[in-house]
Amino acid sequence: MSSSDDEITKLLKVRKTVMQMLNDRGYLVTDDEINMTKQQFIEYYGDNKSRDNLFMIKNKQNDTSDQIMVIFLIPEPSKETIGIGPLKKCIERMQSEKIFRAILVTEHGLTAAAKKAVELPNIKLEVFQDSELLNNVTEHDLVPEHQVLTDGEKKAVLEKYKVKETQLPRMLVTDPVARHYGFQRGQVVKIIRPSEYVS
Structure with a gap:
């Protein structure tokens, strides 16, 4: 199995857990989205997919004005952890879409400064590392x-x-x-x- 194949397998598992999490929270998620196969994942996102492509917005089942954004964060070049730069872009994107809740998925976590920046009064950001989403705890x-x-x-x-x-x-x-x-x-x-x- 190549490292690219390993990455696809990992992202497929992470995405599935995120879909289950959204479904459990009452957001509109289809069974097809939850049970996407590896082949379907590759066909949908492409072989050379970027974490950026996994971005999504979901509505609550009983209130379509209640939305959540899911962003798979990418660190800045030559860095592993997510700094303030990518986080500011996320917040700007949320504000432009008028969405005030997001799940941020990152491979290695946030820098200390970014962790402080996540705590905002009117925007709810939840940060999960890939390793936390490989299996659904529930x-x-x-x-x-x-x-x-x-x-x-x-x-x-x-x-x-x-x-x-x-x-x-x-x-x-x-x-x-x-x-x-x-x-x-x-x-x-x-x-x-x-x-x-x-x-």
């Missing part, structure tokens, strides 16, 4: 199903158990499952585990 046998509760369901749970929101167990925003689903502070998540009892 497909692991030990990861139970997670469902975000609506505001009404959240209120009912707090009333039922006579607790305040601050008394509920916490999930870190850095948790791989929280990152996959894009959970936000203040959301309450129902975790569904299979029963240990068999009748």
